[in-house]
Amino acid sequence: MTMRMRPKTLLISLTTAITLYALLGFLIIPAVALHLVNKQFEQRATVPARLESIKLNPFTLELTLAGLHIGEPEQPQVSFARLYANLQIDSLWTRAVHLRDVELEQASTRVQFAEDGTLNLTELFILPEASEPADDNDSGPFPLRIDRLALIGNSLQFQDLRPAEPVEFGYDAVDIELTHLSTLPDDNTLMQISASGPYGARIDWEGQLSISPLTSSGTLAINEAQLSTFWPYVQEQLPLTLNQGSLNVTSTYQLSLVESTELQLSDIRLQLSDLDLAAEDKPLLRLNSLAISDASMDLAKREVRLGAIHSEGLNAQAARLKDGQIDWLALLTPTSSTTDQSVEPPATTAPAEEDVPSVAATDTSSEPEQPWRILLNQAQLRDYRLQLTDHQPTTPVELDIGPLNLDLSEFDSQSESPFKLSIDTALNQEGQLAVSGEVGINPITADLQVETRQIDLTVAQAYIEPLMRLELRSGLLDSNVQVQLEQLEPLQLSVTGQAGVQQLHVVDGPAKRDLLKWQSLQLDDLNYAGNSLSINKVSLQQPYVRFIINRDMSTNFSDLMVPQPAAPGSAASDSSDPFGIRIGGVSINNGSANFADFSLTPNFATGIEQLNGSIGTLDNQSKKAAAVDLNGKVDRYAPVTIKGRLTPFDPLNSLDIATSFKNVELTTLTPYSGKFAGYRIRKGRLNLDLHYQIDEGQLKADNRVLLEDLQLGERVDSPDAVDLPIRLAVALLKDTKGNIDIELPVAGDLNNPEFSVMPIVWQTLRNLMLRATQAPFKFIAGLAGAGEADLSELSFAAGSAELDDQATKVLGTLSSALQERPQLILEVEGISATSADGPPLATQRLEREMRLLAASTMRRPPDNPAELELDDRDQIKLIRKLHEQRQLSLPEQVLELPREERDRAMRQALIDSWSDNSLPLRRLAQQRASAIKDWLVDQGGLEAERIHLLDASEGTADGSGKVATQLQLGVR
Numbered sequence: 001m002t003m004r005m006r007p008k009t010l011l012i013s014l015t016t017a018i019t020l021y022a023l024l025g026f027l028i029i030p031a032v033a034l035h036l037v038n039k040q041f042e043q044r045a046t047v048p049a050r051l052e053s054i055k056l057n058p059f060t061l062e063l064t065l066a067g068l069h070i071g072e073p074e075q076p077q078v079s080f081a082r083l084y085a086n087l088q089i090d091s092l093w094t095r096a097v098h099l100r101d102v103e104l105e106q107a108s109t110r111v112q113f114a115e116d117g118t119l120n121l122t123e124l125f126i127l128p129e130a131s132e133p134a135d136d137n138d139s140g141p142f143p144l145r146i147d148r149l150a151l152i153g154n155s156l157q158f159q160d161l162r163p164a165e166p167v168e169f170g171y172d173a174v175d176i177e178l179t180h181l182s183t184l185p186d187d188n189t190l191m192q193i194s195a196s197g198p199y200g201a202r203i204d205w206e207g208q209l210s211i212s213p214l215t216s217s218g219t220l221a222i223n224e225a226q227l228s229t230f231w232p233y234v235q236e237q238l239p240l241t242l243n244q245g246s247l248n249v250t251s252t253y254q255l256s257l258v259e260s261t262e263l264q265l266s267d268i269r270l271q272l273s274d275l276d277l278a279a280e281d282k283p284l285l286r287l288n289s290l291a292i293s294d295a296s297m298d299l300a301k302r303e304v305r306l307g308a309i310h311s312e313g314l315n316a317q318a319a320r321l322k323d324g325q326i327d328w329l330a331l332l333t334p335t336s337s338t339t340d341q342s343v344e345p346p347a348t349t350a351p352a353e354e355d356v357p358s359v360a361a362t363d364t365s366s367e368p369e370q371p372w373r374i375l376l377n378q379a380q381l382r383d384y385r386l387q388l389t390d391h392q393p394t395t396p397v398e399l400d401i402g403p404l405n406l407d408l409s410e411f412d413s414q415s416e417s418p419f420k421l422s423i424d425t426a427l428n429q430e431g432q433l434a435v436s437g438e439v440g441i442n443p444i445t446a447d448l449q450v451e452t453r454q455i456d457l458t459v460a461q462a463y464i465e466p467l468m469r470l471e472l473r474s475g476l477l478d479s480n481v482q483v484q485l486e487q488l489e490p491l492q493l494s495v496t497g498q499a500g501v502q503q504l505h506v507v508d509g510p511a512k513r514d515l516l517k518w519q520s521l522q523l524d525d526l527n528y529a530g531n532s533l534s535i536n537k538v539s540l541q542q543p544y545v546r547f548i549i550n551r552d553m554s555t556n557f558s559d560l561m562v563p564q565p566a567a568p569g570s571a572a573s574d575s576s577d578p579f580g581i582r583i584g585g586v587s588i589n590n591g592s593a594n595f596a597d598f599s600l601t602p603n604f605a606t607g608i609e610q611l612n613g614s615i616g617t618l619d620n621q622s623k624k625a626a627a628v629d630l631n632g633k634v635d636r637y638a639p640v641t642i643k644g645r646l647t648p649f650d651p652l653n654s655l656d657i658a659t660s661f662k663n664v665e666l667t668t669l670t671p672y673s674g675k676f677a678g679y680r681i682r683k684g685r686l687n688l689d690l691h692y693q694i695d696e697g698q699l700k701a702d703n704r705v706l707l708e709d710l711q712l713g714e715r716v717d718s719p720d721a722v723d724l725p726i727r728l729a730v731a732l733l734k735d736t737k738g739n740i741d742i743e744l745p746v747a748g749d750l751n752n753p754e755f756s757v758m759p760i761v762w763q764t765l766r767n768l769m770l771r772a773t774q775a776p777f778k779f780i781a782g783l784a785g786a787g788e789a790d791l792s793e794l795s796f797a798a799g800s801a802e803l804d805d806q807a808t809k810v811l812g813t814l815s816s817a818l819q820e821r822p823q824l825i826l827e828v829e830g831i832s833a834t835s836a837d838g839p840p841l842a843t844q845r846l847e848r849e850m851r852l853l854a855a856s857t858m859r860r861p862p863d864n865p866a867e868l869e870l871d872d873r874d875q876i877k878l879i880r881k882l883h884e885q886r887q888l889s890l891p892e893q894v895l896e897l898p899r900e901e902r903d904r905a906m907r908q909a910l911i912d913s914w915s916d917n918s919l920p921l922r923r924l925a926q927q928r929a930s931a932i933k934d935w936l937v938d939q940g941g942l943e944a945e946r947i948h949l950l951d952a953s954e955g956t957a958d959g960s961g962k963v964a965t966q967l968q969l970g971v972r
Contacts, residue, residue: 025058044125047071061087070124071110077124080154081106096143096184107154115161141183141212151176156195163232171197178209185212200246201225207253214257221250227275239331240284243276261299268295279331288313294377302372309379319389376411376419384425393462400428416442431455431476437483446485453478457501468560469509476502481526494529498522508556511548515556518543525584532580532621543591543611563960565797565804578620586615588630608632608640616645623647625654638664655694662687684710708739789813794932795962798833799840801927803935811932814967815940826936827968829950830929836957837924838915845914846907850878879907925952928965 034054041049052067063085071077082105088098112120154174160167179190193205207218227245234240248271256262272290276283294307319327385402404425411419418438425433433455437448457475464470481497500522508515518540525536548556591611613630625645634640644657664686687706692699791814794807803811818826851868862868870878883906926949933947957963 021058025056029058030054030056041070044127045070046124046126047077048073049124061089063087075110076108077110077120079108080104094145096145099144099146100148102146102149104151105153107151108157109155110157111159113160113162117162144181144183145187146178146181149176149178149181155197160232163236165232165235167230167232169197169199169201169229171195171199171203173197181209181211183211186210187212191218199226199229201229215255217252217254219250219252223248225249239279241278241281243278245275245277246273247271248273263297263299265295265297268297269293270295279327283315283317284331285316286314287311302370304372304374306374306376306379308377310382311380311384312382314381314384314386316385317387317389320392322391324392371414374411374413377409379406379408379411381406390462394465395462397459397462399459401425414442416440418445418447421448428456428459444485444488446483448483449481450483451480457504465509467562467564469562470515470560471507471509471512472505473507474503474505478502492530494527496525496527498524499526508560510559511556513548513556514544514546516543516545531578532582534580534582534584536584538583538586540586540588540591543588544593546594546596548596565960565962580621581618582621583618585617588613588615591632606634608634613642620650623650623653625656628657634661634664638662653694653696655692657690657692659690660688664688681710684708706739710739791817791967793964793966795958795964796928798836798957798961798963799844799924801924801931803931808935808939811935811940815936815942818936818940818942818946825946825948825969826942827948827950828929828932829966829968830925830927830952831955831963831965832921832925832928832952833955833957833963834916834921836961836963837921838917841917841920841924842910842912842914845920846879846882846910849882850875853878853881879910882910921954922952925965928963932965932967 030053034051037051037054041051047070049070050067051065052069053065055064055066056062065083066081068083069076069079071079082103084101084103084105086100086102088100091098110120114120152175154176155170155172156174157170158168174195176193177191180187181189187210189209189211191205191207191209194203196202202221202223204221204223205218207216207220209216225247227247228242231242234242249269251268252266254262254264254266270290270292272287275285275287275290277285290309290311292306292309296305297303321327321330382405383402384404384406385400386404388399388401390397390399402425404423406424407420407422409420410417418440421435421437421439423433423435427433432451432453434451435448437446439446439448455477457477458472461472464472477499478501479497479499481495481499484494486492486494500520501518502520504516504518504521505514506516507513519542520539521541521543522537522539523535524539525534527534546556589612591608593608593611595606595608609632611630611632613628615630616627617624618626625647628642628644628646630642632640639660639662641660642657644655646655646657647653685708687704687708689702689704689706691702694700789810791810794803794810796802796807797804814826850870854868854870929949929952933944933949936942936947937944955963
């Protein structure tokens with residue numbers, strides 16, 4: 001029997017069910033859910049947390065959460081005013097959660113990293129321990145579709161207290177709208193994001209997003225980003241202070257993570273403005289603007305294309321420090337201390353081998369990473385100014401470059417084609433430098449036109465001082481040359497063009513007197529290529545040179561060179577292809593020279609003026625002689641001519657020069673006659689004709705001296721005068737006209753040091769004997785072909801008894817001279833200097849003591865402790881122990897210094913304690929004397945009996961820190 005429900009009963013049941021459903025949905029479920037949520041907040045939250053209300057419409061499936069507040073009342077960590085979601089009924093049969101609308105209004109989030117790296121959001125709740133995750137073979141994303149997701153009027157506050165200067169920024173107007181958001185395959189989401197706040201850096205982001213697979217495309221713009229906001233992160237690594245600077249960036253992008261990370265940026269535009277950097281409160285770099293436009297990047301291809309770069313108004317300072325390091329490199333190199341202060345990531349447990357993805361195990365180390373390719377269409381730099389300072393010389397050198405303008409185009413970092421370059425700048429305001437041409441980087445090549453105007457050469461003074469005692473007071477360089485570089489190794493470089501130096505003025509450093517100057521020096525048709533230099537013509541306008549013999553017989557040129565320590569292992573290299581020099585001709589216009597001899601009393605001085613003429617082709621690769629035709633005047637009225645031919649690079653091969661002096665007043669030579677003859681000259685004139693000829697080393701000279709109306713004056717009491725009856729000799733030599741006409745022919749083989757000078761050998765011998773007794777070492781140096789070299793002492797480097805190249809050269813000369821004089825004996829006095837030799841000897845002892853101490857603590861020490869290798873840490877420990885053993889103390893102010901400086905002070909204290917030990921100093925002096933004797937016996941071939949060692953003594957070091965050992969001559 002079938003029972004049928006009455007319509008009235010059905011209506012009552014349906015009404016009851018709907019009422020219960022509405023009561024459950026509208027009231028009970030929201031109330032229970034709100035209670036459970038707040039209960040969990042009470043149990044889990046570490047800060048005050050509460051949700052104000054939950055509303056559910058069971059018929060429209062709309063859910064609204066309101067009034068979430070987590071954190072202190074006045075400073076919430078997370079909060080929102082309203083969260084709304086509308087679930088669609090088709091979620092039941094589409095197998096995906098479908099939400100029509102999701103809205104989040106007035107959400108506020110505060111993100112804060114504490115000084116210890118703790119994130120505030122992770123500290124809001126006490127979370128239960130994670131249980132073992134269930135095996136889930138389906139790794140795909142949760143199926144979800146949201147027709148519209150909107151975040152309206154939200155805000156974000158960020159604070160990071162880890163850097164020395166906290167980082168803080170925020171956005172008080174964050175709006176995000178996503179349309180058709182879906183985790184289903186091949187669904188695209190339209191997104192629109194904007195964020196702005198009081199810290200600048202407005203963000204606008206529009207585009208499409210696909211979650212499965214993960215791809216995105218669109219445009220991103222960041223405007224008015226203040227670099228100071230994030231600069232503390234940079235300052236942790238680089239000690240640079242940012243005063244100001246802003247950045248604008250816009251770009252279109254395409255991102256795909258389907259198989260690998262593929263990112264393409266196009267239409268990139270970047271604008272950097274008002275950048276101002278400082279270091280240690282000193283200005284370092286200022287840049288008005290830097291704009292990059294029409295740029296793109298392809299991450300997969302590792303390629304960056306820059307359409308145009310335009311920059312203006314750079315002002316930067318850079319310096320080379322005393323130790324040779326560039327200050328910028330020192331600033332841009334992160335220090336270990338800053339690295340140690342960085343926040344370490346949280347420790348994680350290493351996964352088991354079976355859990356490691358196979359992709360991570362793929363070994364790609366054998367495949368070298370493709371280098372990035374950079375392409376630049378055009379770059380323009382305008383109004384750049386650089387202030388460069390070199391602190392390495394004794395006097396700092398400052399160079400102002402600018403305004404500098406640079407143009408660069410068609411640059412490709414991987415192309416073999418060159419790019420175009422153009423530079424135009426001022427140097428120290430007055431000078432001008434212009435460079436234009438092409439430069440290649442694969443390989444490195446260059447084809448440049450270089451033009452300089454009014455370049456002040458005095459900036460080189462600081463670099464000349466350590467080498468020569470000169471003062472460059474003025475000099476301007478002009479040039480117009482073509483520079484071509486074909487390759488670096490081996491170097492293939494060529495330079496062609498013209499160059500000149502105007503208004504050169506050089507004075508000798510000690511006397512502060514003019515040494516060399518000219519109005520202009522012009523080099524025409526200069527051509528340098530590889531191993532040769534060719535100059536078509538050298539033109540000198542108003543050249544001047546000053547040559548002085550000092551009271552001690554040295555010259556103003558001999559004093560110019562500053563002795564340099566010999567480089568270890570330096571030796572003249574034999575080159576089968578010597579450097580070729582060719583000068584097509586030299587012209588001299590209105591030259592002059594001064595000669596003075598201050599070794600005489602009264603002083604002697606004369607001058608050559610109005611020197612004009614020319615010298616022909618000078619070529620060290622050719623034996624062809626160059627023509628010489630010069631004429632001038634001595635002391636304004638006495639003409640002088642120099643004519644003939646010579647080979648300047650090989651004068652012993654070929655020379656034919658005739659020199660004529662007419663009507664030279666003999667009274668000018670009174671200082672010489674008084675010194676060597678013992679009489680003044682009352683009056684007279686000198687005519688001198690010199691004719692020198694050399695043919696393959698064979699000398700033939702015709703010297704004619706004509707003394708007109710020579711009259712001697714009063715006698716001069718000169719200890720240097722020869723013991724000869726001068727007045728009688730003059731009377732005998734005079735002819736009936738009162739003139740003395742002397743022919744002085746000289747002939748001999750210049751390759752044979754024993755050739756004789758026949759008519760004047762007697763007088764030359766008397767002079768040599770005189771000079772020999774006053775300066776015996778200089779005399780014997782002349783016997784060995786060393787000219788005026790002083791062989792009376794040998795210099796040793798501080799703390800060393802090793803003979804350097806200069807010392808062995810002197811000993812070679814000395815041994816050759818002593819071979820020529822077998823009756824002479826040599827006395828050697830070994831000398832050491834506490835100030836110079838003490839510290840090196842003490843340092844050597846410290847090295848020995850450290851190794852002996854280290855060997856004493858080893859179970860199996862080496863046979864030779866000197867072979868021990870000690871790193872920095874070992875040395876510091878050993879120094880501390882030695883310092884303690886010797887019971888040395890440090891001043892209280894040193895004890896307050898950092899450990900590294902205290903260690904250096906301990907090391908120096910040990911060295912100081914051993915520096916004045918007389919025993920090693922005396923032993924070093926004896927070793928130096930023995931080294932000289934050993935060399936002369938073993939290498940110089942002298943008998944040991946001819947060399948006597950004197951007792952060692954204490955001396956002083958010279959200005960360069962070397963210690964000289966004295967030599968003396970005696971007779972058997």
